[in-house]
Amino acid sequence: GSALLDLCCGPGRHAVEFAKKGLAVTGYDFSGEYLEEAAARAKKKKVSLRLLRGDMRGLKFEGEFDAAVNLFTSFGYFPKFSDDLRTLKGVARALKPGGLFLLDIINGDFLDNNFKARDWHEQGDHYLLEERTDDRDGVFNTWTRIPKKGGKILERSFFTRKYGKKRMSAALLKAGLKPLKFWGGFQGKPLTSKSIRLIVLARKGR
Ligand SMILES: C[S@@+](CC[C@H](N)C(=O)[O-])C[C@H]1O[C@@H](n2cnc3c(N)ncnc32)[C@H](O)[C@@H]1O
Structure with missing residues (x-):
């Protein structure tokens, strides 16, 4: 029953799987079309999702989520770094103290x-x-x-802004999220400059 925010959930392929595992999932995206797809997918899989439409820079949640995810390179689209930072600060605000954030993007060093x-x-x-x-x-x-x-x-x-480990760490820390661990792929390989993906788990302070 933990509360999870799937930020930029798109058509809900991960949101539905998390809901099947028993999490209370909020999917958030600015594409109405994708949210409709997510709703249809949830109905088909007989799970319920809270689906909200909005821009990731304008998150209004306060201490609501145990964890948040942003998957499959759904971050770094804004030409101004201040907009990326605003997004991360919104994620930090949305999390409960000690809440976790998993971010998965293309590795800028690669x-x-x-x-x-x-x-x-x-x-x-x-x-x-x-x-x-x-x-x-x-x-x-x-x-x-x-x-x-x-x-x-x-x-x-x-x-797409290029985030390698150093830059990602600095941005997360600036937003009040402490990076705990980096991986170079979902198989759990360590992150190197040759890894195509950069996956980071961060935690909001208590
Ligand atoms: C590469 S897709 C990934 C979707 C999903 N996470 C997945 O893995 O299937 C990126 C998503 O980010 C959403 N997106 C792009 N810019 C956004 C913004 N400013 N605010 C909210 N969502 C945004 C798009 O609508 C799209 O669904």
């Missing part, structure tokens, strides 16, 4: 060592072109989705 300006992927009925411009602070991404059989080409641009 990006620094393995920069690729473009990538093509084949995904079912379309191709995805990923183009990137790198700067010291982050990566500007443009994704172009090209249907194989013709039709509308969709383009989406977004920024």
Whole structure:
């Protein structure tokens, strides 16, 4: 029955699994479409979720959650670092004293060592072109989705700030969250500059 905040829950794939384990899950995201998908998924799996729509910079919770998660690179989109910090401070405020926060993003140190300006992927009925411009602070991404059989080409641009261990620790500490442990993947491997993922568990002070 512990209370969990799934921040940027998207279509709820993790939120539903946590609810199945008996947690009282609040899913929070700014996409109404994703929240509808999450509601449908919860109904199908016969679990209940509290789903709230909002911007992660504007969290209004106060000491409500035993734990919070932010999974699958759902952090670091804001060109201004102050917005990332506002988000982390909101997470800290939302947690009970001693509450835990698990954050899972692409490892900024990996990006620094393995920069690729473009990538093509084949995904079912379309191709995805990923183009990137790198700067010291982050990566500007443009994704172009090209249907194989013709039709509308969709383009989406977004920024991702590069967080390695040092920078992540500093940001968490600034927000009142103490980093306890880092991993380089969900199999529990240690974090190195070659790890693609950066997973960190942090705790709010008591
Ligand atoms: C990469 S997806 C991951 C979703 C989910 N955690 C998962 O693993 O399936 C990133 C999510 O962040 C949400 N998001 C992006 N910017 C946001 C913001 N400013 N406030 C709240 N949610 C946001 C998107 O709508 C999307 O659902």
